[in-house]
Amino acid sequence: MADKSGGIKGYRIGAFGPGGIGPGAMKSEPPRPIPHPYEDVADPARPRHVLDYVLARRSILETIKNDVLAREKVCDADPYLIRAAKNHGEQTERNCPICAKSQLRHVTYVYGDDLGYLAGRVKMSSELPQMAQEYGHFRVYVVEVCVLCGWNHLQLSYVLGDGTPRRPPTKPRDVLE
Ligand SMILES: [Zn+2]
Secondary structure: OOOOOOOOOOOOOOOOOOOOOOOOOOOOOOOOOOOOOOOOOOOOOOOEEEEEOHHHHHHHHHHHOOOHHHHHHHOOOOHHHHHHHHHHOEEEEEEOOOOOOOEEEEEEEEEOHHHHHHOOOEEOHHHHHHHHHHOOOEEEEEEEEOOOOOOEEEEEEEEEOOOOOOOOOOOOOOOOO
């Protein structure tokens, strides 16, 4: 039985548009942790509720090892994601597991009700400590991307914030989407 997904299970990012990897777009993502009452947090900038997708990654790589067609399916980074990786991605020292010709880049997204219209934005990891002080609760998603072959995979997600719920910021009128 051939299903269209090729039977590849895991945390695929794949084709997502300028709206980012919203909870709706990330079908295989665990349910979004909502809503968030007050939380007692010792260090707002220290990752908590950490989810590591290393096992999912391993199983995908194992599945596609001898399957060229399946390989194409996992190298399906959307042009938007490739652009984000080129412009805002942070270079790692790890080689791409598929093409081995390029070093992976990490793209970091932030999501959370507290963030309002800022949810889904790409952030540099250096911006996160300050954000952690400004918001009560948001989840960080780190996606690894190969800009050469298009391999992409959700690597890690975790929660930051000081635990005090905020009213989401209202969108300034001059912000263009
Ligand atoms: Zn690659």
